Amino acid sequence: MADFAAKRFWKDTTVAEVEDGFTVLLDGRNVRTPAKALLVVPTKALAEQVRLEWDAQEGEIDPNVMPYTRGANAAIDKVRVQHAEVADMLADYGDSDLVCYRATYPQELVAKQAEAWDPIIEWVHKTYGARLETRSGVMPVPQDQTALDALRARVHALDEFELSAFHDLVALSGSLALGLAAVESLHTPEALWELSRIDETFQIAQWGEDDEATAVADIKRKSFVHAYTFFHLTQK
Template identity: 45%
Template sequence: MGEGMNDQDKKSPMGSEKPNLPKRFYKDVSVADEGGRAAILLDGRPVRTPGKAPLAVPSAALAEAIADEWRAQGKEIDPQTMPLTKLANSAIDGVVGKEGPVIDDILAHAGSDLLCYRASGPEGLLALQAEHWDPVLAWAAGALAAPLSLAEGVMHVAQPDASIAALRGEIEGLDAFRLAALHVMTTLTGSALLPLAVVRHQLTPEEAWAAAHVDEDWQIGQWGEDAEATVRRENRKRDFNAAARLLELS
């Protein structure tokens, strides 16, 4: 036992019965130094990722936050309540030693960044997009030397090679854990700039999340909220917040 938990085989379609969850098999959760990393221990034995690597992270603060997820489990272990564990597993198994492809995927999002695609109307939506997105684009153009071009609608607009190269230089300085967090936030928002603004403390996670959902919130304001969409958004926000917390604790 002592395996890290992923949620890929524990999810069930909306509306189906709750899946069977593994029983809690441990009493004590602790953190120990393991070769300069902080490892999570269950009854003195190291937790391992799904890839069988030790679940060891860069900082004691992050390790304690992950340990708290394990401590909070009841009679069963529910991976849905352990987003930091899930993200740390992903960093160790999926990013360490594979940083290049992860960076490439983030930059692919930058090449079609949400902030660059503006609606043709109505005026209220255009104003909200400008309010939330223009300051981030201006910051990227200045602080990161990465100006991006805008387009109306969904027609693709090519971004300057020099800007993408500048963003690559910014991202390549991140370790595997912060890179994993950035990748999750980028995927969830459709923007590379918003998570980078969080990394550089230009936006709070809440501000970045709100900016990523300007269009969606506008539609909700016009047509109302869908219950299933609300649940999906809450799950995505949980993962986004976990990624932002990992950035903070790393």
């Protein structure tokens, strides 16, 4: 058994196929999650990324440089045991989706939002039969419940590993629609991230960059791209 409290004690790090998927072995010993469950992931490709993280450890194990392992742990220890609650939380983003709330001025920003986000709304309608309506200003206006129910069903259909990645895609972008576009590979992760940043990009163009805000945004961008990759590595 190995967990995040341990120091490196092994020489060989391998991937093995098991009944429910693939796992990582350290000198033949199972890797376990913080909750002591076997760390078993659905695909060999994802297991290989986990293996590489463990193989790169020297001395005390550092979870901060092991995002694939952390994602797998979250899927097994957290999302698996509260799948419905997590799915509902993420589906709720649809009722206040970033791409639906539009500025009323200046006209340049209004136009940029429409150009970037209208195709996403149309894609959601075409793909899921869910018509999301745009709103002007920041005051919340509920969406049609039939549309929300269709999107909720799609979110609930995700398994625990998919939902673990989907959580970051939605939470980081602020958009259920963009999260769904990510899982369906509508655009590259970088392009989707930029779509979530229309307002910020406009403000930077007007007033210039803030170094601290830029650094935070870059961390979020990298996390979004990682979540996109993690999701697609779970696909069999």
